[in-house]
Amino acid sequence: MTDHLMATYNRLPVSFERGEGAWLWSSDGKRYLDALAGIAVCGLGHAHPRVRDALCEQAARLVHVSNLYRIPAQSALGDRLCTAAGMDRVFFANSGAEANEAAIKLARLYASRRGVQRPEILVMENSFHGRTLATLTATGSRKAQAGFEPLVSGFVRVPYDDLAAVETAAANRANIVAVLVESIQGEGGIVVPEEGYLAALRRLCDRHGWLLMLDEVQSGMGRTGKLFAHQHEGIQPDVMTLAKGLGNGVPIGACLARGEAAEVLGPGSHGSTFGGNPLACRAAMAVLDTLEQDDLPTRAAGLGERIRDGLRERLAAVPGVADIRGRGLMVGVELDRPCAELVAAALAEGLLINVTAQRVVRLLPPLIIDAEQAQQIIDTVARVVLAFLHETGGGTAG
Numbered sequence: 174m175t176d177h178l179m180a181t182y183n184r185l186p187v188s189f190e191r192g193e194g195a196w197l198w199s200s201d202g203k204r205y206l207d208a209l210a211g212i213a214v215c216g217l218g219h220a221h222p223r224v225r226d227a228l229c230e231q232a233a234r235l236v237h238v239s240n241l242y243r244i245p246a247q248s249a250l251g252d253r254l255c256t257a258a259g260m261d262r263v264f265f266a267n268s269g270a271e272a273n274e275a276a277i278k279l280a281r282l283y284a285s286r287r288g289v290q291r292p293e294i295l296v297m298e299n300s301f302h303g304r305t306l307a308t309l310t311a312t313g314s315r316k317a318q319a320g321f322e323p324l325v326s327g328f329v330r331v332p333y334d335d336l337a338a339v340e341t342a343a344a345n346r347a348n349i350v351a352v353l354v355e356s357i358q359g360e361g362g363i364v365v366p367e368e369g370y371l372a373a374l375r376r377l378c379d380r381h382g383w384l385l386m387l388d389e390v391q392s393g394m395g396r397t398g399k400l401f402a403h404q405h406e407g408i409q410p411d412v413m414t415l416a417k418g419l420g421n422g423v424p425i426g427a428c429l430a431r432g433e434a435a436e437v438l439g440p441g442s443h444g445s446t447f448g449g450n451p452l453a454c455r456a457a458m459a460v461l462d463t464l465e466q467d468d469l470p471t472r473a474a475g476l477g478e479r480i481r482d483g484l485r486e487r488l489a490a491v492p493g494v495a496d497i498r499g500r501g502l503m504v505g506v507e508l509d510r511p512c513a514e515l516v517a518a519a520l521a522e523g524l525l526i527n528v529t530a531q532r533v534v535r536l537l538p539p540l541i542i543d544a545e546q547a548q549q550i551i552d553t554v555a556r557v558v559l560a561f562l563h564e565t566g567g568g569t570a571g
């Protein structure tokens with residue numbers, strides 16, 4: 174099918190017209206179990222009553238007025254988010270890239286206030302921070318950057334989960350002002366750093382006067398078993414970015430900051446026409462209310478363990494399966510070979526999954542799935558992985 178859309182996506186030959194909870198129905202009436210949630214966006218599943226009611230009610234009253242005026246729903250959401258995250262202030266944007274763009278600009282202004290002339294931000298290999306020029310530069314993928322040069326200057330890259338590399342950078346570069354890092358790498362293949370990594374980064378940042386800026390766009394909003402993934406390590410970042418799960422599908426991003434960092438962006442220094450409009454803020458408030466009242470982070474922790482245990486039981490000993498890992502409902506199954514075909518294979522079996530970093534099956538189901546749906550995810554993923562390894566050689570059909 175040809176249409177007038179720019180060819181930025183390789184789309185699967187299916188479209189959906191209705192969703193409920195973790196189920197989606199395609200235009201031809203087939204039912205699918207959604208183990209991707211619009212890439213970690215619809216954490217409460219589709220058509221959640223609380224989000225639906227908040228949206229309908231707000232849409233009937235007021236959608237947008239601009240940030241030229243006070244927006245009570247934005248202030249209320251800001252209070253709620255900052256309290257939950259232990260942060261002081263928040264800037265609302267419309268996406269993960271924009272939230273990170275705000276963090277990068279904040280770090281630049283912070284440096285400029287301190288008289289650092291050519292500030293550098295430390296970023297990681299294998300990272301993903303978005304597709305705008307600055308966030309693309311921060312992203313650790315040559316493939317994503319290719320052809321878009323000249324990129325933005327002022328970034329220094331080290332391997333992820335490698336503290337010695339950070340120490341070396343600290344010793345060799347005087348102008349580093351901030352570290353921008355994912356608490357768990359998502360697009361990079363569900364890479365969970367060693368326990369203590371983020372806490373050690375926190376100490377390094379304190380020692381050198383750097384801002385610790387955590388990208389929780391994918392790992393945030395309850396998915397890993399805590400509201401924010403860094404809370405597993407009991408640390409506090411200076412800056413944190415959110416998006417994906419924040420609005421359950423309504424575009425909203427947030428850049429939160431604490432202490433000195435919270436006071437950097439003043440009138441005229443940054444902005445967004447749409448950012449934090451009443452509709453998006455009401456949706457995000459409904460998400461936070463529901464995560465808390467239904468204790469969904471705890472649920473995500475248990476379900477994630479269950480899915481990893483089930484997959485390990487079926488796949489851990491299978492040649493061709495390199496690793497089964499994750500935290501809460503961020504689950505990765507790494508194979509020893511590229512496996513993009515698995516997406517279509519699972520789709521044919523009525524399951525939506527994703528493959529990232531070429532060899533990693535990525536599961537990001539809604540936090541509201543039940544035990545039966547978790548079992549269906551385990552069964553279908555195990556079946557398509559075993560069949561794929563059998564067909565491509567080197568595996569066993571179990």
Ligand SMILES: *Cc1c(COP(=O)(O)O)cnc(C)c1O
Nearest residue numbers: 268269270301302303359390391
């Ligand atoms: C998806 C993602 C982004 C980019 O978010 P967009 O809303 O697509 O701009 C940034 N950082 C991380 C960790 C992400 O997973």
